[in-house]
Amino acid sequence: MKSSTLPTAMRTCKVPKSITRSISCLRGKSYKSGTLHYSVLKGFQKPRLQLTCTDETFVLRSLADLDEGDTEVPELGEARIVVVTSGKGGVGKTTSSANLGMSIARLGYKVALIDADIGLRNLDLLLGLENRILYTAIDILEGECRLDQALIRDKRWKNLSLLSMSRNRQRYNVTRSHMEELTSAIISLGYQFILIDCPAGIDVGFINAISPAREALVVTTPEITSIRDADRVAGLLEANGIFNVKLLVNRVRPDMIARNDMMSVKDVQEMLGIPLLGAIPEDEQVIISTNRGEPLVLQKKLTLSGIAYENAARRLVGKQDYFVEMSPQGKGLLQKFTELWA
Ligand SMILES: Nc1ncnc2c1ncn2[C@@H]1O[C@H](COP(=O)(O)OP(=O)(O)OP(=O)(O)O)[C@@H](O)[C@H]1O
Numbered sequence: 001m002k003s004s005t006l007p008t009a010m011r012t013c014k015v016p017k018s019i020t021r022s023i024s025c026l027r028g029k030s031y032k033s034g035t036l037h038y039s040v041l042k043g044f045q046k047p048r049l050q051l052t053c054t055d056e057t058f059v060l061r062s063l064a065d066l067d068e069g070d071t072e073v074p075e076l077g078e079a080r081i082v083v084v085t086s087g088k089g090g091v092g093k094t095t096s097s098a099n100l101g102m103s104i105a106r107l108g109y110k111v112a113l114i115d116a117d118i119g120l121r122n123l124d125l126l127l128g129l130e131n132r133i134l135y136t137a138i139d140i141l142e143g144e145c146r147l148d149q150a151l152i153r154d155k156r157w158k159n160l161s162l163l164s165m166s167r168n169r170q171r172y173n174v175t176r177s178h179m180e181e182l183t184s185a186i187i188s189l190g191y192q193f194i195l196i197d198c199p200a201g202i203d204v205g206f207i208n209a210i211s212p213a214r215e216a217l218v219v220t221t222p223e224i225t226s227i228r229d230a231d232r233v234a235g236l237l238e239a240n241g242i243f244n245v246k247l248l249v250n251r252v253r254p255d256m257i258a259r260n261d262m263m264s265v266k267d268v269q270e271m272l273g274i275p276l277l278g279a280i281p282e283d284e285q286v287i288i289s290t291n292r293g294e295p296l297v298l299q300k301k302l303t304l305s306g307i308a309y310e311n312a313a314r315r316l317v318g319k320q321d322y323f324v325e326m327s328p329q330g331k332g333l334l335q336k337f338t339e340l341w342a
């Protein structure tokens, strides 16, 4: 996005001393306030400040580290049920579900994540909730527990809950009507967003996972195999009456795109013809955050992929219709990455 088209919420100017003083993570660091870009992202419960200085590795987030007690639930109207799917396995559905779910919850919405991977669940690990799951959706369907016992609340954000379909290696004949009953029951508890983490493939697990969804997020990497599977999935979604489909391109490597060794985000989007929700760079922090059970978007010092997930979440809830440019004056990785949209 060119500077001239930046929305008014984004400015480049001196960061007032009063602000920098209130950002604890800036204390003791050397920076030139005159070269900092900042954007006050409206729509979070409190104005949120993101800073990027001329050293692109120095991406900061603060002011906003939002106070849980302050949560004010935004209006949404009808609850939204979004399936996160891909066709090809291992492209980042679960990573994206965890980070988008957490970000949307941080925006104040009541979010339920459903791990629809029967027998191979792992969303609980990414959220650090694995030890708190006593019951699963299968226990509900078998009459062993109530829905509220199987919906596990996140410790950090109480408006985020996780429902795992099954224990690991467990088998059960879940049907489309089971999925629809479960999602209706979740909505009746006041949840505004349901994100369904779909298993890989296009067999019965996929069909069950998409059946209650009214919208879909197709995740792909910029690889031809993943794109072909994403295309196939997009066709199946349409055939099943899901027309509101958006694209998330994951594991983008700006250096490889620059060398012409990887398709750009724009190329991928044009090949698939699906509106773009976001692009997430390849980032070793994804692995670190997975191992820690702490989604990227919770990190104090956000990496580029964390910012990319936050922005995708904001676009998903309709709070942002532009791609945030946080590029400093120097041509760092951030700027190069932003240019790949063009
Ligand atoms: N942006 C990224 N940068 C680096 N590693 C990533 C990124 N996104 C995902 N990964 C890694 O890729 C692997 C697969 O991710 P994930 O489990 O989210 O994919 P999935 O589509 O849910 O897989 P499955 O189809 O098996 O359910 C994980 O090891 C994850 O850490």
Ligand SMILES: [Mg+2]
Residues within 6 Å of the ligand: 093, 094, 095, 117, 122, 197, 198, 199
């Ligand atoms: Mg997965």
